[in-house]
Each structure stands twice: as C-alpha cells, then as structure tokens.
Amino acid sequence: MITIYQIYYQENQKKYLEKDFIPYNNEYGNAKWFEYGVFEKEYRENPIAKEELRGYVSWKFRQKTKISGQEFLDFIKRNPGYDVYFINPYEFDALAFPNVWYQGEFYHPGILSFSQKLLDHAGYSLDLHLLQTKPLEAAFCNYWIGNQKFWDLYMDFTIPLFEYIENKLTTEEKDFLFSKADTKIKANYIPFIMERMFSTLLATKSDTILYKKFSPSLQQVLTKPRHFFYSALYKIRKIDDAIFKKPVITSTFFKLRHIREVLHNKNI
DSSP: OEEEEEEEOSGGGGGGOOTTSEEEEOTTSOGGGHHHHHHHHHHHHSOOOTTOEEEEEETTHHHHHOSOHHHHHHHHHHSTTOSEEEOOSOHHHHHHSSSHHHHHHHHSTTHHHHHHHHHHHTTOOOOTTTOOOOGGGOOSSOOEEEOHHHHHHHHHHHHHHHHHHHHTOOHHHHHHHTSOOOSSSOOOSHHHHHHHHHHHHHHHSTTTOOEEEOOOOHHHHOOSTHHHHHHHHHHHHTTOGGGGGSGGGHHHHHHTHHHHHHHHHTTO
16 A cells, blocks of 8 residues: 655645645644654654555655656556655756765755764764765655655654754754755755655665665756756766765865855856
C-alpha cells in the first residue's frame, strides 16, 4: 500500500494539491518544525504498517518537481522492493556541491557549523565537512516515501536532534536557529537542517537502506537559467571527490554566494 499525504496550511494552497495524494491539513500544526513536525507527530500517533509505503510532501510538490502525483506513484510502482523512493528537484545542486551541507551553507549561511554542533550534542561521530553525498543520495526537499524499516531508521536518527532542539538549546543557539534562514521565504533554519538529514542518513547507511531516486528529464532540470551557473560549478568540481577533502576548496563555493545573490535578485 502506498500512502502519500500532501501538506497544506492555508486555504489558498488547496488548489495546488495533487488528486492522487491525500490532503493533510497542518493549519494548527507545530509551525516552527514545518514538515518534520508532521513526521514526528504521525510517526508517534499513527504507526506505519509493515507493508505500507508512506510519505508527507508539501503543497509545492508539482511546482518544484515539475511532475504530477500520478507520475511519482507510477515510478514507485514500476520499481518495487526498495525501502525509500524520492525525487530531488534541484539536480544541478547535487552535482555542484560535495555534499548537501555545503549546498546548505551556500543558501543558508551558518547551517553547516550549527548542524555539526547539533550532531555533536546528540552524540553522533559524524564530520559534515568530510561527508560525501553522491548525486544519487542528494535531496533538498522532503519528497520521499518510505517503508516501515526506513521510517524507523530515519526517526531513530533524527529524534535525538528533535529532543535537543526542543529541550536543550542555549539562548545563543535559539537566536541563530530561529533567525531568518532564507532570502526568499519566511522560514527559520529547522526545515533546512532536517531535510538534509535524509541524505545524511542515506550516505551513512548506504549498506543498509535500499533507495531509488526518480530521474527527471533534462527539460525538467533546466527550468531556470541559473542552472547554467550550476553547470559551471559542476565543471569546477571535476568529479574529483578527493579534492573536497582539502578545506581550501570550500572557500570557492562560499565566495560564489555573492554571484548566487545577484542571480536571485534578478529572478533568474
């Protein structure tokens, strides 16, 4: 059984919902947690069945992925036997950066060091600066559908982070976490941290989790001219993962943040 809920929290968002997904009204949900608040609540209150595949996607699913809900469902049905299925609307980002956290730092300054401290507080021995996320593991939205095995692994991995944020943040950490994290939307850092934990889990449990990523067409990928900028970053990278173990290369991406801001200001 495949169950995909589509989250909305305002009446005017309902027109964007997919007819093949189940509407999920999150108007009165825990707003600071965005989608992860739904994950935590439903995992706790509505356990996933053993033979079920379940996911919770945002109302922007089609706007970002450029595919319909039916196309995503058909993709899952054509490829049985995996623990989790997902789609990443930003494929050039997956190619341009050595991992999802450097991509996050590019868009949401400060996220890399804060998330590293968060993982340290939770007792994880994981260096985000050295983490390698393959393009096939990279995702920048919570557009994934998992089975019971995956949900258990994902929640076991993220609940310690949830509990630290809920109960143990210092004043300084709260000030950063709940500051504006994005130039285009009104959001704190929580959604951008938690959605990158998905790819982090895949990268660290690749021998345990069977995953299948939807491969968009070139037309779907090239939706904005700024993607040509990312193709340039891809050439800079030269597919040499060993390079990214040297801290000097990371400054290249951070210096490019100014270019990114110019592109966004021009809406391209």
